[in-house]
Amino acid sequence: MQVRSRLLPLLRSPLLGELLAWLYLHPDMSCSVTELARQFKTSQSTVSREADHLAKVGLVREERRGNLRLLQADLDNPLARPLTELLTLTYGPAAVLADLLPPVDGVDEAYIYGSWAARYAGEAGPAPRDVDVLVVGNADEDDLADAARSAERQLGREVNIHRVSATAWRSADDDPFLASVRSRPLYTVVEPGER
Incomplete structure (x- = not known):
């Protein structure tokens, strides 16, 4: 897979686009790292690395329940609405x-x-x-x-x-x-x- 996304060239990878789109287009849903790794056919460590970065910059919220790490779009972030629009147009399908x-x-x-x-x-x-x-x-x-x-x-x-x-x-x-x-x-x- 290519390094840079062609659907949304601002993103460094298609996986990041898919991950963000899934979370932002399902804003009421919390998804585990395990579920997301299975969904996007990648390793849990890869999703976890992306989640670390996204949580650090405030684009996703994370919650831990024992060993389970749940992710959810942070709709309180001022970028949430325009980011959702961009993700809908690019990775939304x-x-x-x-x-x-x-x-x-x-x-x-x-x-x-x-x-x-x-x-x-x-x-x-x-x-x-x-x-x-x-x-x-x-x-x-x-x-x-x-x-x-x-x-x-x-x-x-x-x-x-x-x-x-x-x-x-x-x-x-x-x-x-x-x-x-x-x-x-x-x-x-x-x-x-x-x-």
Whole structure:
């Protein structure tokens, strides 16, 4: 993974963007370092180091319960509102879609692709104007449209969800669109077999 974030170049790493976005877009939730490390597929020590820095500068609050270290966005910080807006526009799609898609029946896998995934992967380019999502499974189109509209309200940008069957996804080479999606960066929102 690249060192500097392409979604929000002010940040030194994509992990920092994901961590901050998760905490600031779930302000009423306290998350353990262990949960966050699992969520972002990194080590607890890495999340703990980031948490130390964020707590020191007043962007997150921490609470200890025995060996459990809980983190929460510090909404009393004067930077909280503008930071939340920046995080919503940049790393927000990952946090918002991770909440909205798993509860939808029939979502076996879900990926963000297109310009957002490319910037996350470190490709240079302009800020994404929309969010493209590929859902694998047999989820109801109306349920997916509802999830897309909810995501749009939260993110302030268009969210396009394209659904394909698991069979079509497994044989993506037969479909030029799916072959193209697979050949570009993907950000996993719902892991295969997660449900």
